[in-house]
Amino acid sequence: MKYALAVMGLVAVVAIVSLWRVRYDVAIIGAIVILGLMVPVLVFAKLTRIAPKYFLGPARALMWGFVTLTIVTGACLFTAAAFRQPTGLYELMFANSAVRVPAPKPAPDLPPPEFVAQFIYRTNMLERTEFSTEPGRFPADKLDEFLTLSRLAYGIADKTNRAFQVDLTVKNVSREAVMLDLNERFFAMADDKGRNAELLYYCCAAKGNLLAAGEVRTVQLFFRDAGWHGKGVSSSAIYVRVQGLLPVVSASWKAPTLATAN
Structure with missing residues (x-):
């Protein structure tokens, strides 16, 4: 016992x-x-x-x-x-003893600001000044189609902000689906004197999203006007710049400022 x-x-x-x-x-x-x-x-x-x-x-x-x-x-x-x-x-x-907390749902993409265009840049006003790519990932003869500047416009965003609208097109030019990584840090707008514009809106972020062969994705950005329109504009050119959006290492498009007569 x-x-x-x-x-x-x-x-x-x-x-x-x-x-x-x-x-x-x-x-x-x-x-x-x-x-x-x-x-x-x-x-x-x-x-x-x-x-x-x-x-x-x-x-x-x-x-x-x-x-x-x-x-x-x-x-x-x-x-x-x-x-x-x-x-x-x-x-x-x-x-498993801890209380399970549901994972936070990703915040939905905000709608773009209400934008009234006052000037839309013509194609012949946009000059691609830089386009450096990573070799080997995509056909070299089609890399020009991977990233293009499809629209640049100046106007009023949300009735109060003078802004530039930038639309970039990303196209999968390969024969297979690719993982797309899009982040606002890749994009910038600056003038020929090194002054940067403030990013007001960006759409849409993508991390690990699949882009099918031939599929196109539009990236839309709004930048606050940094004194590139109106009287007394000191800069002569503005640049839309992209860095790190592989296979594009760096790309840049040049456009004239919108100076008006005194």
């Missing part, structure tokens, strides 16, 4: 330790299993007193088996808490 009490004591210790930060459903199942294991231990302990000749040997074997199982279980609980091994037990005890 004393062996049975010792085994039940060990099992109780392991049970108390295992309940720490374990999910409620796991704790309930564990308690049922432990109680179920205690029943045969107590039965055999009682039988050893009634008929020790027949039950003492099996009872001792059963108890030592429970002792071994308890030691192994305790060791696993300790290593799971201290070293996160075995991984499955650690995740069962700790990782």
Whole structure:
């Protein structure tokens, strides 16, 4: 009987330790299993007193088996808490015990500002001054089509901001789908004196999106006018610049400022 009490004591210790930060459903199942294991231990302990000749040997074997199982279980609980091994037990005890918080949904793309164009640049007013590409990824004879400046306009955005609208077209000129990485940091607008325009709006970011063969994606940006329209304009040219939109390493388009007569 004393062996049975010792085994039940060990099992109780392991049970108390295992309940720490374990999910409620796991704790309930564990308690049922432990109680179920205690029943045969107590039965055999009682039988050893009634008929020790027949039950003492099996009872001792059963108890030592429970002792071994308890030691192994305790060791696993300790290593799971201290070293996160075995991984499955650690995740069962700790990782899943925290309240699951749903992942935040990505913010939807904002609509573009209300824009009233006052001047639209003609094609012959736009000059591509730079187009450096990464070799080997796309057919060299089609790289010119990968990134183009499709529209540049000046006007009023949201009734208050004098701004430039920039539309760039990205086309997959390869025969296979490509992963598209679009980020506002790739795009800028500046004049020939190094003055940069403030980005008011950008659409649309893409990270790891697939662009099918021949598919076209439009990137739209609005930049606040940095003094490139009106009287007394000191700059003679503005540049739309793209850097790091691989396979385009860098690209630049030049357009005249919109100076008016005094």
